[in-house]
Amino acid sequence: MRVLITNDDGISSPGLVALVRTFEAAAETYVVAPEHERSATGHAITLHKPLRAHPAVIPGSSVRAWATNGTPADCVVLGILDLLEGRRPDVVLSGINVGPNMGRDLTYSGTVSGAMEGAIFRVPSIAVSIGAFRNPIFTVAAEFAMHLARAILERGLPDDTLLNVNVPNLPKEEIGGIAITRQGPKRYVSRLEKRTDPRGRTYYWLTGEPAPLPDEEGTDSWALAQGRISVTPIGLDLTDGGLREAMEAWELQIPR
Amino acid sequence: MRVLITNDDGISSPGLVALVRTFEAAAETYVVAPEHERSATGHAITLHKPLRAHPAVIPGSSVRAWATNGTPADCVVLGILDLLEGRRPDVVLSGINVGPNMGRDLTYSGTVSGAMEGAIFRVPSIAVSIGAFRNPIFTVAAEFAMHLARAILERGLPDDTLLNVNVPNLPKEEIGGIAITRQGPKRYVSRLEKRTDPRGRTYYWLTGEPAPLPDEEGTDSWALAQGRISVTPIGLDLTDGGLREAMEAWELQIPR
Numbered sequence: 337m338r339v340l341i342t343n344d345d346g347i348s349s350p351g352l353v354a355l356v357r358t359f360e361a362a363a364e365t366y367v368v369a370p371e372h373e374r375s376a377t378g379h380a381i382t383l384h385k386p387l388r389a390h391p392a393v394i395p396g397s398s399v400r401a402w403a404t405n406g407t408p409a410d411c412v413v414l415g416i417l418d419l420l421e422g423r424r425p426d427v428v429l430s431g432i433n434v435g436p437n438m439g440r441d442l443t444y445s446g447t448v449s450g451a452m453e454g455a456i457f458r459v460p461s462i463a464v465s466i467g468a469f470r471n472p473i474f475t476v477a478a479e480f481a482m483h484l485a486r487a488i489l490e491r492g493l494p495d496d497t498l499l500n501v502n503v504p505n506l507p508k509e510e511i512g513g514i515a516i517t518r519q520g521p522k523r524y525v526s527r528l529e530k531r532t533d534p535r536g537r538t539y540y541w542l543t544g545e546p547a548p549l550p551d552e553e554g555t556d557s558w559a560l561a562q563g564r565i566s567v568t569p570i571g572l573d574l575t576d577g578g579l580r581e582a583m584e585a586w587e588l589q590i591p592r
Numbered sequence: 593m594r595v596l597i598t599n600d601d602g603i604s605s606p607g608l609v610a611l612v613r614t615f616e617a618a619a620e621t622y623v624v625a626p627e628h629e630r631s632a633t634g635h636a637i638t639l640h641k642p643l644r645a646h647p648a649v650i651p652g653s654s655v656r657a658w659a660t661n662g663t664p665a666d667c668v669v670l671g672i673l674d675l676l677e678g679r680r681p682d683v684v685l686s687g688i689n690v691g692p693n694m695g696r697d698l699t700y701s702g703t704v705s706g707a708m709e710g711a712i713f714r715v716p717s718i719a720v721s722i723g724a725f726r727n728p729i730f731t732v733a734a735e736f737a738m739h740l741a742r743a744i745l746e747r748g749l750p751d752d753t754l755l756n757v758n759v760p761n762l763p764k765e766e767i768g769g770i771a772i773t774r775q776g777p778k779r780y781v782s783r784l785e786k787r788t789d790p791r792g793r794t795y796y797w798l799t800g801e802p803a804p805l806p807d808e809e810g811t812d813s814w815a816l817a818q819g820r821i822s823v824t825p826i827g828l829d830l831t832d833g834g835l836r837e838a839m840e841a842w843e844l845q846i847p848r
Contacts, residue, residue, distance in 0.1 A: 494834070
């Protein structure tokens with residue numbers, strides 16, 4: 337198995353290091369990751385400035401690695417089209433992110449966008465996140481990612497799909513199983529902190545807090561609340577079929 | 593009708609100006625848009641640096657407008673949470689983008705991400721793009737956006753949905769109608785141009801060209817190829833239901 341690992345927390349993130357150490361024992365492993373944190377970048381790619389990649393060292397590991405000035409999606413492009421020198425990966429992994437990527441997070445998530453770019457290259461791809469922001473336990477998440485990568489190699493994934501994995505921040509013995517979930521409605525409520533700089537000008541910090549929504553059964557956040565690993569199959573087709581049908585009756589017209 | 597207009601080409605883009613001029617005659621119109629081009633930003637939000645907004649003038653218009661250092665999604669947050677001073681918009685419009693946003697473009701598109709952010713605030717939202725990169729004709733697109741905004745106000749949109757509109761670059765009399773479409777498989781094939789800078793170091797330009805795919809009936813690109821306006825209902829739930837069902841049989845396990 338040949339894997340390409342990226343993330344959005346940056347190449348020196350402990351979550352990425354944990355994933356690399358687990359995979360390099362069993363797979364031909366490459367890392368192409370942003371040199372700095374690129375959280376909440378969405379599925380951005382860099383068209384307006386030159387991209388650069390320089391060799392990097394992953395602590396305690398001997399894998400080939402590059403740090404780039406790009407987004408997670410840029411990293412996947414750089415890896416597949418140039419840095420891996422034609423060695424097409426069997427799996428793209430993005431993570432391990434510190435903090436969950438669930439519900440409405442998905443459209444913003446740099447971690448998920450790395451896996452999306454893998455899927456666009458038709459490489460089976462997995463985004464992996466830990467469901468807590470503090471004192472993350474990476475072992476279970478890294479081992480489960482390996483288990484899932486092997487399952488994907490055996491069974492394949494349909495075109496234009498990827499897997500979004502969230503692992504509860506618990507020791508292995510406390511994890512209550514695995515749930516194949518749907519993306520839930522959990523979201524952050526955006527908030528602006530308006531401040532004044534020393535020169536008297538206004539600026540804003542964009543922040544947010546989780547909306548107080550109940551966990552709906554079968555969703556990603558419901559699985560995590562139960563101490564289960566959440567695996568959400570994600571597709572690249574964003575069409576809303578129900579609304580499409582309803583709109584046929586709208587009789588829209590070209591204005592005269 | 594109160595509208596908030598943003599885009600990803602930047603506040604001085606002719607496509608935005610055309611939209612503003614059409615709407616200000618009939619609606620209370622506000623503009624919050626990036627000061628520079630922010631194409632291919634995906635659904636990025638800015639969490640790691642301060643956001644700033646300064647008053648701006650839209651040529652030939654008297655609407656209130658602000659230019660920001662943020663992404664299209666940041667602009668919508670700034671507008672709704674602060675700049676509009678509590679005047680919640682009835683509709684968020686993003687565009688008019690010069691160049692289509694179809695198929696796989698959608699996950700990368702800054703134009704679409706502005707409308708996505710509107711939908712996250714539960715404001716009915718529309719992304720509008722012109723199907724050509726040169727000599728864009730904005731009139732039909734702007735007038736159709738107005739028609740569609742009025743239809744939405746009358747009928748409403750379901751939560752967590754938005755509309756992605758692509759208008760053929762044709763004079764009004766040559767447009768062959770309106771099609772309610774699904775997101776098609778059209779995509780760009782990424783390509784890297786590897787160069788050497790004057791100091792002898794490698795850098796890359798990320799570029800791409802359209803994949804030579806046939807237009808499938810009922811898709812966004814099929815409608816445009818027929819000279820029709822494409823309206824694609826988009827949802828924020830990315831779950832792939834079919835794969836979710838199939839994966840129940842995978843019997844994934846927590847590694848021992």
